[in-house]
Amino acid sequence: MLLSSLLLPPILIAKLGCKWTIVISMCCYVAFSLGNFYASWYTLIPTSILLGLGAAPLWSAQGTYLTIMGNTHAEKTGKVSKDVVSQYFGIFFLIFQSSGVWGNLISSLVFGQTPTQGAIPEEQFESCGASDCLGATASTNSTNRPSQELIYTLLGIYTGSGFLAVLLTAAFLEPIKDAEQKSEGEKQAPSFWSTLLSTVKLFRDKRLCLLVLLPLYCGFQQAFLAGDYTRSYTTCALGIQFVGYVMICFSAVNALCSVLYGKLAQYTGRIALFALGAVTQLSCFIALLLWKPHPRQLPLFFVFPGLWGMADAVWQTQNNALFGVLFEKNKEAAFASYRLWEALGYVIAFGYSTFLCVSVKLYVLLGVLSLAMAAYGTVEYLGSKKVARLLTEEQTKPAEEGVTQTKM
Secondary structure: OHHHHHHHHHHHHHHHHHHHHHHHHHHHHHHHHHHHHHOOHHHHHHHHHHHHHHHHHHHHHHHHHHHHHHHHHHHHHOOOHHHHHHHHHHHHHHHHHHHHHHHHHHHHHHHOOOOOOOOOOHHHHHHOHHHOOOOOOOHHHOOOOOOHHHHHHHHHHHHHHHHHHHHHHHHHOOOOOOHHHHHHHHHOOOOHHHHHOHHHHHHHOHHHHHHOHHHHHHHHHHHHHHHHHHHHHHHHHOOHHHHHHHHHHHHHHHHHHHHHHHHHHHHHOHHHHHHHHHHHHHHHHHHHHHOOOOHHHHHHHHHHHHHHHHHHHHHHHHHHHHHHHHOHHHHHHHHHHHHHHHHHHHHHHHHHOOOOOHHHHHHHHHHHHHHHHHHHHHHHHHHHHHHHHHHHHHHHHHHHHHHHHHHO
């Protein structure tokens, strides 16, 4: 995905358009589902590579498509572009995050037919939570392997959903082209190498250099929830059968907050939402450092994913809207860069996951979030200064013209 983010999205979107880039990239996801029917190195490694290659163009094309649609709608209705784009991303992530509800519910119901584990020994709870240094999830709380029939049932549902998604997108998604690209296309099409290097060239913009910490942090925090929270808190204290339900809680709150933030942004502005997301997750980090998970505290296991979903909805909707608005002339390259740094966040987080204690990972998240918010604040400050300067110039021009006419 890192390599794909650097090279593929601008080329595929320029050659095929957003619609067919989405369709082809979705086929890579279906291929990965098919690879799991016979899980081995020879099926999972090639299909994982395909999945990584398809992920960056898919997300970049989706972000570009929504931004163009938002700008077009804003132009027709006379609304502010950034507000409409933010609302569109809110609606999209409402639907997208709901997939976490249905996906986890399906897997929980299918695998729920497998016999579960016995009681977890009391002494194991001492090593759960922030104090887990890779020893908490011992073999004592593993579950029996589901039958092959149940595995095939689950994979059949997922693969069938993937095929249906590809067919629906190919048949019904309307091709769309940016008005600005149309006018530029009439002049001269950019060269292959210019398109290929557009993601790298965009780093000349100092705003992008500051904002890369936001997607990097997104990768860090999502990797922690999916990998460390589910293992060191949920599985360690409750058992693996609760993981699906905990993640359903995260996805449901995330979906609802996504559409809420998309509408709220036009009234509160994005700065207030970023502040809400940062404060919510900082509170979660501090609480997770102090909390000693135990089965008697069952509601708390769902409170943290719920709060995490509230914060993640800010990052997903507002980050994408921010990149679409700030880099409107280079949307494809901007969204490709976003996915590049988010993928790097995943790589780093899963890379150090095998040898760092959970408490250290939480401190890392605290540090990266603080830096990301400081960098984002700098971008907003620079933007407000630029707007103020332009307003001042516009106000002084009529006065100067009036003086000139008086002299004449």
